[in-house]
Amino acid sequence: MIWSACLLLAAAGLTILEVLIPSFGILAVLAATAFGFSVVTAFREDATVGWVILGAGVLLVPLAWRIGLKVLPHTPLGRRMIPAPPKPYAPLETPVATGAIGRALTDLRPSGAVQFDTQRVDAMSHGPFLEKGAAVRVIHTEGSKVIVEALPSA
DSSP states (O other), rough: HHHHHHHHHHHHHHHHHHSSSOOTTTTHHHHHHHHHHHHHHHHHHHHHHHHHHHHHHHHHHHHHHHHHHGGGGGSSHHHHHSOOOOOOOOOOOOSTTTTOOOEEEEEEEEEEEEEEEEEEEEESSSOOOBBOOOOOEEEEEEEEEEEEEOOOOO
8 A cells, every 4th residue: 555655646746747847748657657556556455445546546646737737837937938917008198188179180080180289199070070171179088089079160
């Protein structure tokens, strides 16, 4: 029973190492061999011991695999293999303030370019199409999206 348990623990350890060290399957073959010898030596001793070792191995080897996968991201090799999580995006700045007045540089059908002082901004018209040169006012901004409407002609 001692040899069977030692071989089973060796199989679990080799399974963890297989996850952590790129051995191209060599450690996995050694782990499977250790598990097989563990079961065979347990069954030679007694059938009940054999079934216990087989059941323990069926539970222990996948658990060892999971432990290896949990440890992997914290190793130097794992940090190079697994990319870092993406950084959160910074909120987009609103290019112009609500109520700003500008002039359409292009036809807004419904989107186009609008000039506010020295800043050129992509905008969308609220309502009908606006022709190039029309005076517009910002009625709503959301992130980098600017909604404009035509100013009434004076």
